Amino acid sequence: MALTHDTVLEQLRSRFPEAILHSELSFDFLNVEIQPAQNLEVLRFLRDELGFIYLTDLCAVHMPEQSGREIGVVYHLHNLEENYRFRVKAWLPEAEPVIATATTVWAGANWMERETYDFFGVRFEGHPDLRRILNVDHMEVFPLLKQFPLEDTTREDKDDRFFGR
Amino acid sequence: MQEQQSIFGEDFLKTEEKQYNTLNLGPTHPATHGVFQNVLQMDGEIIMSAEPTIGYIHRAFEKLAERRPFYQVTPITDRLNYCSAPINNIGWHMTVEKLLQVQTPKKVDYMRVIIMELARIADHLVCNAVLGVDTGALTGFTYMFQERERIYDMYEEVAGARLTTNIGRIGGFERDFTPGFHKKLKDFLATFPARFEEFDSMLTRNRIFMDRVINVGPISAERALSYSFAGPNLRAAGVDYDVRVMNPYSSYQDFDFIVPVGTSGDTYDRFMVRQEEIRQSLKIINAAYNNMPEGNHFADCPEFYLPKKEDVYTSMEALIWHFKIVMGEVDLPAGEVYHSVEGANGELGYYLISDGGRTPYRLHFRRPCFIYYQAYPEMIKGQMLSDAVITMSSMNVIAGELDA
Numbered sequence: 001m002a003l004t005h006d007t008v009l010e011q012l013r014s015r016f017p018e019a020i021l022h023s024e025l026s027f028d029f030l031n032v033e034i035q036p037a038q039n040l041e042v043l044r045f046l047r048d049e050l051g052f053i054y055l056t057d058l059c060a061v062h063m064p065e066q067s068g069r070e071i072g073v074v075y076h077l078h079n080l081e082e083n084y085r086f087r088v089k090a091w092l093p094e095a096e097p098v099i100a101t102a103t104t105v106w107a108g109a110n111w112m113e114r115e116t117y118d119f120f121g122v123r124f125e126g127h128p129d130l131r132r133i134l135n136v137d138h139m140e141v142f143p144l145l146k147q148f149p150l151e152d153t154t155r156e157d158k159d160d161r162f163f164g165r
Numbered sequence: 166m167q168e169q170q171s172i173f174g175e176d177f178l179k180t181e182e183k184q185y186n187t188l189n190l191g192p193t194h195p196a197t198h199g200v201f202q203n204v205l206q207m208d209g210e211i212i213m214s215a216e217p218t219i220g221y222i223h224r225a226f227e228k229l230a231e232r233r234p235f236y237q238v239t240p241i242t243d244r245l246n247y248c249s250a251p252i253n254n255i256g257w258h259m260t261v262e263k264l265l266q267v268q269t270p271k272k273v274d275y276m277r278v279i280i281m282e283l284a285r286i287a288d289h290l291v292c293n294a295v296l297g298v299d300t301g302a303l304t305g306f307t308y309m310f311q312e313r314e315r316i317y318d319m320y321e322e323v324a325g326a327r328l329t330t331n332i333g334r335i336g337g338f339e340r341d342f343t344p345g346f347h348k349k350l351k352d353f354l355a356t357f358p359a360r361f362e363e364f365d366s367m368l369t370r371n372r373i374f375m376d377r378v379i380n381v382g383p384i385s386a387e388r389a390l391s392y393s394f395a396g397p398n399l400r401a402a403g404v405d406y407d408v409r410v411m412n413p414y415s416s417y418q419d420f421d422f423i424v425p426v427g428t429s430g431d432t433y434d435r436f437m438v439r440q441e442e443i444r445q446s447l448k449i450i451n452a453a454y455n456n457m458p459e460g461n462h463f464a465d466c467p468e469f470y471l472p473k474k475e476d477v478y479t480s481m482e483a484l485i486w487h488f489k490i491v492m493g494e495v496d497l498p499a500g501e502v503y504h505s506v507e508g509a510n511g512e513l514g515y516y517l518i519s520d521g522g523r524t525p526y527r528l529h530f531r532r533p534c535f536i537y538y539q540a541y542p543e544m545i546k547g548q549m550l551s552d553a554v555i556t557m558s559s560m561n562v563i564a565g566e567l568d569a
Contacts, residue, residue, distance in 0.1 A: 026500050026501055026502075027263060027264075027500060027501075027502045029502070029503060031501075053390055053391075054390060054393060054406075055393050056393065056505075056512065056514060056531065057503075057514055057516060057529070057531040059516060059529040061518060061526075061527045062527075074516070074529075076503060076514070076516070076531075080390075080404075080406055080411075083411050083412070085503075087503070106391055106392075106393065107388070107391040107392045107539075107540075108391060108392040108393030108394075108536055108537075108539065108540075110539055111535065111536065111538075111539040112536065115535070119227070132220075133219060133220060134219065134220035134223040134568060134569065135220065135223065136220075143225065143228060144227060144228055150228055150229065150231065150232045151232070
């Protein structure tokens with residue numbers, strides 16, 4: 001059965017009626033939002049039964065204005081046989097960004113999750129070695145969160161309005 | 166004897182448990198070609214475990230990109246895999262074009278294919294020539310670096326720069342290929358294949374080289390897929406995943422080429438896959454160059470493609486557009502796109518979230534090096550120390566791409 005946006009969504013919906021929260025198409029790419037508590041079951045199902053054996057990418061995004069679901073963990077999955085890709089997202093509260101690790105599903109998730117922890121502070125429960133990876137070990141903040149500006153905020157000679165944000 | 170025992174303590178000679186030596190390979194060891202540290206546990210000459218430390222040249226690209234307009238992100242991408250910077254640049258431009266829904270003319274696609282395949286040749290040449298150096302064959306390296314130099318000369322004709330090229334624009338190229346470029350490319354296509362085959366004959370069937378690299382640092386197809394390997398390293402393990410074929414971009418569907426695969430995923434297979442890819446890239450360049458369509462070297466998107474410099478100096482209209490583009494007075498769509506190209510090391514992906522602002526809201530680079538380097542401890546476990554060096558060299562781990 002060829003995988004399309006509809007068939008993937010239908011399979012997910014029928015298997016996990018409660019875990020699939022939302023879905024949309026953007027630039028002909030399917031986005032599926034899942035319940036973070038059930039991420040492992042969904043990802044396992046996707047790998048074992050729908051053939052998404054290849055984890056293309058795992059990263060996070062911070063949207064501070066979405067209260068209660070500020071940090072999104074984004075998985076890009078690829079079914080190599082059918083050549084079908086889509087995106088799975090799980091939104092976590094910034095106060096308690098905890099989600100189960102995908103290292104048991106794909107070995108390659110290891111460093112990608114370490115990188116996500118390093119930059120966003122997402123704690124992947126069950127990860128074998130959740131340490132900082134690119135930043136120095138004694139860093140106290142998670143630098144890709146939006147509350148940490150790139151520029152020095154005390155400077156007065158640069159007005160952000162002229163730079164788009 | 167009595168005295169020795171007192172130095173090490175009573176239990177030292179009795180203990181049955183093995184003691185391993187800890188060895189720091191790197192961060193600045195010349196054999197690692199970059200800033201890589203591995204803390205190895207050694208049983209004599211055999212590696213029992215390895216613990217890589219990375220991030221020595223981390224430059225916060227993803228954070229930097231959140232403050233830069235789209236065209237200013239291009240120089241950042243240069244510094245990912247700096248051995249094949251044009252692929253990174255063009256991949257980024259195509260990501261933005263996908264967001265803006267700009268259609269590029271066929272001619273731009275073909276020009277891009279030529280530049281990207283030249284970059285792939287340059288990257289693979291460095292990797293394979295340096296693998297020769299690490300196994301003790303310096304000759305091939307000196308010859309192949311001259312060839313790489315000629316590719317750099319061609320970049321210079323197109324973009325003015327050599328290593329960090331910042332090549333092209335969103336929507337195409339700044340100018341059409343110059344007569345100098347045509348001359349250099351024709352010359353390269355005429356003379357390079359013979360010189361490359363000479364290099365190939367130095368190593369490919371060389372008994373010393375083969376003994377040195379066969380069965381060194383192997384990885385199975387299953388593990389490679391689980392580790393999200395990509396590019397030549399994945400293909401060496403026997404999986405024919407190539408973004409150029411799976412999800413053709415920039416008119417790659419117009420070209421006929423073979424995706425070489427290996428069987429055992431060892432250092433020799435990685436070497437052979439790269440050698441064959443160089444031949445296939447030459448074939449693609451020839452096909453693209455000989456069938457170059459007529460047309461413009463830029464897409465029709467005046468809101469994003471910078472006007473010609475001469476016009477900016479002489480025409481008011483062009484000056485206004487130039488100012489608008491540079492100052493970000495242009496409306497950008499909101500949305501999220503993922504675009505990937507086949508970089509020299511595999512699937513190089515750009516995950517761009519735009520909120521309509523002047524800069525990316527979030528930009529994540531899928532860096533193939535970063536993802537497959539985590540398999541390195543598994544690949545060198547049980548191997549000799551000198552094998553660890555050539556395994557890393559054949560994986561083509563580029564510090565810039567690894568650390569972002």
